[in-house]
Amino acid sequence: MRPLIELKDVTNRFGRQVVHNRINFTLYEHEAIGLVGGSGSGKTVLLRTIVGLNKPKEGCVLVDGADLYSLTVEQRLEWQKRLGVMFQNGALFSALTVLDNVALPLREHTQLSKKTIKDLAYIKLQMVRLQADAASKYPSALSGGMTTRAGVARAMALDPEILFLDEPTGGLDPIAATSLDELMRDLHKVLRLTIFIITHDPSTLVTVCDRIAMIIDGKIESGTLDELLKSTNPKVQEYFKGERVQAVLAKRH
Amino acid sequence: MNDRPRFVEIKHDKDKDVVVLEGDWTIHNAAPIEKEIEHAIQEINGHPYEVVGDKIGKLDTSGAFLLKKLTAREKVPPHLADTQRTVLDFLPAYAEYTPPPKKTPPIAVASFSLVGEKTVRALDFGWDIFAFIGRIAVCFVSNLLHPRHFRLPSIARHIQETGISALPIVGLLSVLMAMVVTYQGANQLRRFGADIYTVDLTVISLLREMSVLVTAIMVAGRSGSAFAAEIGVMNLRDEISALKTMGMDPIEVLVLPRVIALLITLPLLTFLADIIGLFGGGLMSLSLLNLTFDQYFNRVGDVATPTMFFIGMIKAPVFALIIAIIGCYQGLNVSGSAESVGRRTTLAVVQAIFIVIMADGLFSIAFSKADI
Numbered sequence: 188m189r190p191l192i193e194l195k196d197v198t199n200r201f202g203r204q205v206v207h208n209r210i211n212f213t214l215y216e217h218e219a220i221g222l223v224g225g226s227g228s229g230k231t232v233l234l235r236t237i238v239g240l241n242k243p244k245e246g247c248v249l250v251d252g253a254d255l256y257s258l259t260v261e262q263r264l265e266w267q268k269r270l271g272v273m274f275q276n277g278a279l280f281s282a283l284t285v286l287d288n289v290a291l292p293l294r295e296h297t298q299l300s301k302k303t304i305k306d307l308a309y310i311k312l313q314m315v316r317l318q319a320d321a322a323s324k325y326p327s328a329l330s331g332g333m334t335t336r337a338g339v340a341r342a343m344a345l346d347p348e349i350l351f352l353d354e355p356t357g358g359l360d361p362i363a364a365t366s367l368d369e370l371m372r373d374l375h376k377v378l379r380l381t382i383f384i385i386t387h388d389p390s391t392l393v394t395v396c397d398r399i400a401m402i403i404d405g406k407i408e409s410g411t412l413d414e415l416l417k418s419t420n421p422k423v424q425e426y427f428k429g430e431r432v433q434a435v436l437a438k439r440h
Numbered sequence: 441m442n443d444r445p446r447f448v449e450i451k452h453d454k455d456k457d458v459v460v461l462e463g464d465w466t467i468h469n470a471a472p473i474e475k476e477i478e479h480a481i482q483e484i485n486g487h488p489y490e491v492v493g494d495k496i497g498k499l500d501t502s503g504a505f506l507l508k509k510l511t512a513r514e515k516v517p518p519h520l521a522d523t524q525r526t527v528l529d530f531l532p533a534y535a536e537y538t539p540p541p542k543k544t545p546p547i548a549v550a551s552f553s554l555v556g557e558k559t560v561r562a563l564d565f566g567w568d569i570f571a572f573i574g575r576i577a578v579c580f581v582s583n584l585l586h587p588r589h590f591r592l593p594s595i596a597r598h599i600q601e602t603g604i605s606a607l608p609i610v611g612l613l614s615v616l617m618a619m620v621v622t623y624q625g626a627n628q629l630r631r632f633g634a635d636i637y638t639v640d641l642t643v644i645s646l647l648r649e650m651s652v653l654v655t656a657i658m659v660a661g662r663s664g665s666a667f668a669a670e671i672g673v674m675n676l677r678d679e680i681s682a683l684k685t686m687g688m689d690p691i692e693v694l695v696l697p698r699v700i701a702l703l704i705t706l707p708l709l710t711f712l713a714d715i716i717g718l719f720g721g722g723l724m725s726l727s728l729l730n731l732t733f734d735q736y737f738n739r740v741g742d743v744a745t746p747t748m749f750f751i752g753m754i755k756a757p758v759f760a761l762i763i764a765i766i767g768c769y770q771g772l773n774v775s776g777s778a779e780s781v782g783r784r785t786t787l788a789v790v791q792a793i794f795i796v797i798m799a800d801g802l803f804s805i806a807f808s809k810a811d812i
Contacts, residue, residue, distance in 0.1 A: 281777030286537065298471035302536075303509075309537035310505050314530070323540050327776040346467040346500040377530045378501065 188215040191349060191381060192237055192255075196246035199232055206232050208405035209246065214349075219375045219382040220409075221392045223426065224402035230385045231275065233402065234351055237383070238272050239263070268296060271342030275353040277334040279326035285337045286312065286322040292344040308344070315340045315370060332363035339370070349381040350374065356388045364388060371395045389435040401426065448476040448510075450483055457489040459510070461518075465496050465503025473503070477510050491518035499524045501531060508534035572769050576699060579691045594697035595704075602663040602698075603705030607712065609662075610655055614646075614713035617654055618720030621645055626728040635729050639739040642721035647748045651713035653800055656759035659706055660792040664767035667698050668788035671771025672781040680772070690772065699764040706760035707753060714752065747812055755803055762799060763792045 192214040199207040206229035214220060214237070224230050235241040237248060239255055248255040250266055258266060279288050289308040293299060299307065312322055315336040326334060335355055342350055355371065356364040368388075372395050374380050384391060392399055392412065400409035403422045408415070415423055416436075426432065447469065451458045459480060465473060491511050499507075504527050511518050512534045520528060545553070583589045625641040671694055674680055680690050722736045731739070770788040774780050 282779040297467065299474055303474055303506075305537045306509070306535075307502060307505050309535065310508075310531060311501065313532040313535070314501065320540070322537065325776065343501065346502050373530060377526050 188217065190214070191216050191250070193249040194237070194246065195249060197236060197243045197248065198245040199229065199236060199241070199243050205405055207236075207243070207402075210405070210407050212400060212407045212409065214381065214383060216348075217379050217381055218397045219371070219384070219395050221396035221399045222383065222385045222402070223387070223392065223399060228402040229405070230402060231353060234272075234353055234383070234385060238270060238351055239267065268345055269347055270349045270351060271345065271347035272351040273335070273338040273342040273353060273355065275357070277326065277338035279329075279334060279337055279341065281326050284323050284325055285317070285329070285340075288326070288337060289341045289344050292341070296345060308340075311340045311343055312337070314343070316366065331358045332360070332367075335359065335367065336370075339367075343374070347380070349383065352382065352384045352386075354385055354387065356386065356391055364390070368394045389432045393435055393439055446476070447473045448480045450480055450489075455488070457484050457487050459484070459489055459491045460495065461491065461493040461507070462495040462497075464498040465507060466498050466500045467502040470502050470506065473506050477506060480510065481513075493518045493520045493524065496520070496524060499527050501527070504528050504531050505534070569765070569769060573765060575691050576695060576765065579689065579696055583692065583696065589692060590700075591693065591697045594693075595701050598698050598701030599705055601666070602659065602702055603708060606659065606662055606705070606709060610658055610709050610713055611716045613654055613658060614651060614717040615720035615723075617650055618642060618646055618717035619724045621650065622721045622724035623728065626724070636739070638729060639721070639725060639731075639736060640743045642725075643718065643740055643743045644748065646717045646721065647714055647744060647752045649752070649800070651717050652710045652752045652755045652759065653796070655709045655713045656706065656756070656763065656796045657793055659702070659709065659760075660763045660767075660789055660796060663702065664763045664788050664792045665785050667764065667767030668771040668774075668785040669781060671695075671768055672774035672784050675772060675774045676776075676778075676781065695764075695768040695772075698768055699761065702760040702764040703757050706763075707756035710753060710756040714749070751803075751807060751812065755800065758799060758803075759796050762795050766792045766795065 190213045194210050194212040197207055197210045197212075198205070210233070222230050222233065232241060236243050239248075242256045250258075253262070255263075255266070279285070280291070283291065286305065286308050289311055290304050293304045293307060297304070309322060313319075317333060317336050317340065321329065321333055321337070326337070329337065339350075339352070339355065342352070352371070356367055359367065368391050371382060371384065371391070375382050375395065382395070384395065386392065396412070398409060398411055399415055400407050401415065401423060403420065408418065408420055408423055410418070416427055418424065427436075447461060447463045447465065449460045449462070451460060463469065491507075493507065496503075504524075507518065507528065508531065518528075544550070622638060622642045625638040626635060629635055629638050629641070671680075674694070680694075683690050683693055718740060722733055722740075725731045725736050726733065767788045770784040770791075774784045
């Protein structure tokens, strides 16, 4: 598999608190990776570092072999179009309708006709199984699950190669969470997207992810689920021996 | 050269047209593909047709959408490689987006209802703001009975932010304003040989009107907007609801400290503006009227009366109430979107300044009736 993004000795700290301590990590093409770790372990900071919002204090982020934070403006834009990000809680633009939220990147970056953009945005909303009446609503009128779906649809607007999702199933009811898991798996299997998911949800890890990365004390421990289950690291053990994870694993064949 | 289509090609067979697709059907090529599809649909012009897409390279959801658009009329599915068929099947059927119908009443009705809505809204605003003032007053009185409920740290913070941080800008502004008034006055009065009355002009206009008005406008811009935006964002993030559920009155926790802080700082800032303004006028008189500082301040002492000073100062707390109440009111009425924060903040400043100037006019009338 071809490496898409490589973190080399990435260190992040805020004041004297070290969040990431010389992290080395590679994201490969066409894989679905789940990032786990306790609250405050720096998952979101790592995501922000990878998508180019947070320059690491030390080390570098390589995309196609070039340092992300020293790309020219044009190269940076080209790169940015290849990834879609769904932030925690959607980060939908509150002044635009759901349809316009999805249509905005299309208007900005393609020369399609206005009508086609609307239809295309609409089909993307249907793709994430949002109902027709949600399209004309404003984000403040959406439920949590609908907001997440709209966020995914907007992240998918420009058909990115890599999709980053920050806690997509957080705060959803089990049925909504399961159908979102299915959606992510389809995006990964059918459209062959590379998916990077921050999650606390064990069922997402089991059903969607090929590989799991875990942040422990500023370092990353990664491997397939089975590899991590056999890991001797006490923190990894603690995580996977937890009741909630065990309950999901028990259902796995 | 480029006339030859790159993605869509039509071959005319005997009984039907064959549409052959090639190239990468991805978002990068979406715009040219869209145009070629339009041409193709025109060229086929209702004939039966068949779509052959085996030669398509990459296919993403945007490409699949366009492909669906091309085949929408013909129920026969296109010939595709297996991996691409799965992408196509993954997408829901092609459907045009039709926005929900908006009822647009005839213009006569619409204009009537617009006028009505605006009137009702204006009346509501008037009613609301009085109710709001009432709630603040009730809260203030009940806090007087239980003085421990006054939030001293919060009041201190707002005195810092609305008062102490505003010192430099208010000081600078009042010097400049006094200099301008003195300069214009000296120029005009010199023609009548009445230069010395320039000092009277400066002193009276500063103490009675200008200092307090300019300070209030400055504070409305600085702090009224800050109140509206702070409370507005808290409102958006449900922090106000959280306060209520914890049994805390947002009026007591958020509004009253701001009102009290501004009641303290605006008179102080006005006093500062008076003093610094008089110095500014002095500086200008020094160069324009050839007065010494001693002579200038003697003259100031002759002209300025306690009544004059207090006429200016009495307005300050009233203006403070107007600015703080409107700022907090608009903040508490933010709803829904970031846009609403902006609109309410603008309203807070515009209404505060407007009402401050109106109130100043009313004061002038009252004072002239009372002959002071």
